[in-house]
Amino acid sequence: MTTRTAPGRARSLSEVPGWFxxxxxxLFRVLLETTGRTPGDLLEMGCYLGKSAILLGEHLREGETFTVCDLFGVESHGLYSRRDTLAFYRETLTREAFEANYLNFHEDLPVIVHARTTALASRIAPGSCRFVHIDASRTxxxxxxxxxxxxxxxxxxGVVAIDDYRTEHVPGVAAAVWEAVFTKGLRPVxxxxxxxxxxWGEPEPFQQAVRAWATDRVDRVVVDEKIDGDPVLRVLNALPGPSGARRLALELLPPVVSRALVRPKTGR
Structure with missing residues (x-):
C-alpha cells in the first residue's frame, strides 16, 4: 500500500506541483484580463494539483463562477495514453490534495465537478464562459x-487554452486540435x-493584447506566423547572450538557414 503524505503549504505558485x-x-494572465472586460465564467477541465486553477482563481470577478472538473485519479482507465501515466495519476492526484493547495491561496474553493468532463455538458450553461482550459484526457x-x-x-x-497540442507521446490531442481548427471554426490566437x-470569435483583439504585453518584456519574443492565411502568434522565451541569440535564430529562421547555422565547420 502506498502512503500519501499531506501536501505542504505552498507559499508561491512555483511551489505547487505541476506542469504550468x-x-x-x-499568457493566461493577459488573456484572462482581456476577456475579463466583460463578466463571464471560468472553466478548467483537468486540474491535477491546482497550479493553473490557482492562477485562474486570481482572475475570478464578483458574480462569476469558476468550475473545475477532474476524476482526481478515480476510475481513470482509458483516459490516459500510457499505463505509466495512469499509475502516476492514481498515486499522486487526490481531490484532498487539490483542495488543500487551492485553499493555500484562496478563501473559497471553486465549484468542483468530480466526474468525467462529459458531465459538464449538462452543468455549464451555453455561452456562459469567457475562458476555458482543457487539460484532462489525452485521447x-x-x-x-x-x-x-x-x-x-x-x-x-471567449478563449480556450488547450494543453499538449504538440506533445509527441499524445498525438490524439494534436489530431483533435487541428481537426477543430480546420473543420469546427476554431481560430488560433x-x-x-x-x-x-x-x-471561435475574432482573434485580432487578443493578439493585440499579447503584442502590447510583449512590448514591455525583454524575456519574451512574439513571432508572426500564418495558418491557412490567418495570422497566429508564436510566443517564445528570449534567451540572453550570444548563445541565446543563436538558439533563438534556430527557432525562428527557415529550415534551410537553420541547417546552415548548425552545420559543423570543416578545416581547410
Whole structure:
C-alpha cells in the first residue's frame, strides 16, 4: 500500500506541483484580463494539483463562477495514453490534495465537478464562459469532445487554452486540435511550446493584447506566423547572450538557414 503524505503549504505558485510554465502563466494572465472586460465564467477541465486553477482563481470577478472538473485519479482507465501515466495519476492526484493547495491561496474553493468532463455538458450553461482550459484526457475521442463542450459553453469572444497540442507521446490531442481548427471554426490566437490559445470569435483583439504585453518584456519574443492565411502568434522565451541569440535564430529562421547555422565547420 502506498502512503500519501499531506501536501505542504505552498507559499508561491512555483511551489505547487505541476506542469504550468511561466510563459503560459503570462499568457493566461493577459488573456484572462482581456476577456475579463466583460463578466463571464471560468472553466478548467483537468486540474491535477491546482497550479493553473490557482492562477485562474486570481482572475475570478464578483458574480462569476469558476468550475473545475477532474476524476482526481478515480476510475481513470482509458483516459490516459500510457499505463505509466495512469499509475502516476492514481498515486499522486487526490481531490484532498487539490483542495488543500487551492485553499493555500484562496478563501473559497471553486465549484468542483468530480466526474468525467462529459458531465459538464449538462452543468455549464451555453455561452456562459469567457475562458476555458482543457487539460484532462489525452485521447483523441475525449479531447475532441472537450473541445465541443468548450465551443458550447464559451461566449463568442471567449478563449480556450488547450494543453499538449504538440506533445509527441499524445498525438490524439494534436489530431483533435487541428481537426477543430480546420473543420469546427476554431481560430488560433497564439501558441506557446505547451499550449494553443484560440477562439471561435475574432482573434485580432487578443493578439493585440499579447503584442502590447510583449512590448514591455525583454524575456519574451512574439513571432508572426500564418495558418491557412490567418495570422497566429508564436510566443517564445528570449534567451540572453550570444548563445541565446543563436538558439533563438534556430527557432525562428527557415529550415534551410537553420541547417546552415548548425552545420559543423570543416578545416581547410
Amino acid at each position: 510554465r511561466a510563459i503560459d502563466q503570462d 483523441y475521442e475525449d479531447v475532441s469532445g472537450d473541445i465541443d463542450i468548450a465551443r458550447s459553453v464559451l461566449r463568442k469572444d 497564439c501558441l506557446s511550446a505547451a499550449k494553443l490559445y484560440a477562439t
